[in-house]
Amino acid sequence: MADLRRFSRPQWAVSIAVALVVVGFVAAAQWNSSAPRQQFTTSAQQVLARQVVDLQREEASLTERLGAQEAKVREFQAQSAGSQTTLDSLNRQLKAARLAAGLTRVQGPGVIVEIADSKRIVPQGENPANFIVLVDDLRDLVAALWASGAEAISINGERLVATSSIYGVGSSVLVNTAFLSPPFRIEAIGPGGILDRFTNDPAFIGRVKQRIDAFGLEFATAGAAALDLQPFVGSTRLRWATPVGAQL
Numbered sequence: 043m044a045d046l047r048r049f050s051r052p053q054w055a056v057s058i059a060v061a062l063v064v065v066g067f068v069a070a071a072q073w074n075s076s077a078p079r080q081q082f083t084t085s086a087q088q089v090l091a092r093q094v095v096d097l098q099r100e101e102a103s104l105t106e107r108l109g110a111q112e113a114k115v116r117e118f119q120a121q122s123a124g125s126q127t128t129l130d131s132l133n134r135q136l137k138a139a140r141l142a143a144g145l146t147r148v149q150g151p152g153v154i155v156e157i158a159d160s161k162r163i164v165p166q167g168e169n170p171a172n173f174i175v176l177v178d179d180l181r182d183l184v185a186a187l188w189a190s191g192a193e194a195i196s197i198n199g200e201r202l203v204a205t206s207s208i209y210g211v212g213s214s215v216l217v218n219t220a221f222l223s224p225p226f227r228i229e230a231i232g233p234g235g236i237l238d239r240f241t242n243d244p245a246f247i248g249r250v251k252q253r254i255d256a257f258g259l260e261f262a263t264a265g266a267a268a269l270d271l272q273p274f275v276g277s278t279r280l281r282w283a284t285p286v287g288a289q290l
Contacts, residue, residue, distance in 0.1 A: 144203035144274040148194050150231040152269045153240060155183055158225035158260035172257045175224050177210035179250050179259075180217075183228055184208070186246040190239035192230035194271050198222045201274040218276055225260065229269050237265050 160173040195202045200217040209216040
């Protein structure tokens with residue numbers, strides 16, 4: 043028994059030693075492999091960190107560029123709105139100028155004046171011209187209407203403007219470029235009371251009314267709640283008149 047125990051102790055010790063050597067080898071191997079793994083992990087994290095920083099910078103740059111583009115869009119929109127406002131203002135001014143020049147169809151209340159040649163037989167020795175409507179009659183009637191507040195006037199549909207003329211051509215009357223014959227219908231758009239002012243105006247009373255009474259010219263007036271006057275058709279070009287300070 044004693045010989046058997048002496049033989050078994052060294053074998054156990056050898057086994058322990060071998061086991062310890064194996065454990066140590068494994069531990070050493072694990073330690074040696076952990077260093078590269080840790081180095082690889084640290085390197086990968088650094089790469090990712092740099093990528094994150096680069097992406098953040100790119101995002102900031104894109105945000106800045108986007109803000110600049112949005113600012114330009116707002117600027118263009120403001121300029122467009124300003125241009126549209128200017129255009130609208132110019133259109134309003136043009137519309138007002140065309141209205142004042144008689145180039146626009148207009149509607150409104152006013153007065154109608156009709157005058158025609160006398161139906162009386164011309165007495166022997168009398169001047170037949172006294173019994174017909176003369177150019178001066180029409181001019182006086184128009185002057186009285188303007189003085190009474192008329193804003194637009196037409197004679198037999200011919201709209202009167204700044205360049206209009208009323209001429210006598212034989213037995214006809216030339217208004218603008220149209221030959222007109224009696225009866226003459228004068229329509230005038232104006233404020234309330236225009237008819238009363240017209241019939242009391244010196245341009246009407248001074249001569250026309252006397253001729254109506256003396257020679258029996260056909261004459262009638264009436265107020266109108268709604269008149270419709272067509273625009274002037276023709277040239278309003280001025281050849282010699284220019285604004286003060288302007289050059290030809």
